[in-house]
Amino acid sequence: MATTVSVEGPLKVPCYQGRVGRTITDKNIRDFxxxxxxxxKGRGCYVFGIRTGGGLTPGYVGKATxxxxxxxxxxxxxxxxxxxxxxxxxxxPVIFFITAAKKKGAxxxxxxxxxxxxxxxxxxxxxxxxxxIKGTKVEQWAIVGVLRSKGKPSKSAQQFKKLMxxxx
Numbered sequence: 001m002a003t004t005v006s007v008e009g010p011l012k013v014p015c016y017q018g019r020v021g022r023t024i025t026d027k028n029i030r031d032f033x034x035x036x037x038x039x040x041k042g043r044g045c046y047v048f049g050i051r052t053g054g055g056l057t058p059g060y061v062g063k064a065t066x067x068x069x070x071x072x073x074x075x076x077x078x079x080x081x082x083x084x085x086x087x088x089x090x091x092x093p094v095i096f097f098i099t100a101a102k103k104k105g106a107x108x109x110x111x112x113x114x115x116x117x118x119x120x121x122x123x124x125x126x127x128x129x130x131x132x133i134k135g136t137k138v139e140q141w142a143i144v145g146v147l148r149s150k151g152k153p154s155k156s157a158q159q160f161k162k163l164m165x166x167x168x
């Protein structure tokens with residue numbers, strides 16, 4: 001049986017707005033978990049991003065095999081997100097949670113890791129400046145007109161994309 005996951009978000013990440021920049025404080029984190037307590041005990045993956053002008057840009061993909069509350073805003077992850085924030089003068093910081101289905105016992109860490117790798121590859125295609133360190137090696141192959149290539153796709157490539165629902 002396939003593991004299923006659900007998505008929650010985008011949820012606004014509260015920030016302290018200073019005179020020349022913004023940061024995520026401990027109080028912001030406490031406020032976030034107070035507002036989204038139901039998600040705090042979930043496990044799975046999460047994606048930090050920013051909403052600007054109607055678009056969304058991923059900045060960091062993480063996984064939580066313990067609890068989202070324990071791992072999402074851990075110090076080493078906050079430092080990456082802070083770094084992402086300083087590159088955007090405007091925009092709303094957001095987070096998505098991709099939660100593994102609740103089952104008895106420990107979560108399936110292998111499935112969560114596979115999901116994280118997949119999400120990193122998708123996010124990296126959208127944002128080459130993604131702040132993840134692991135799993136960001138760019139593939140050295142492409143399918144002309146379909147994947148990781150430039151230029152107008154041929155009719156065959158367009159039909160293949162349609163068949164495989166790539167870019168749909």
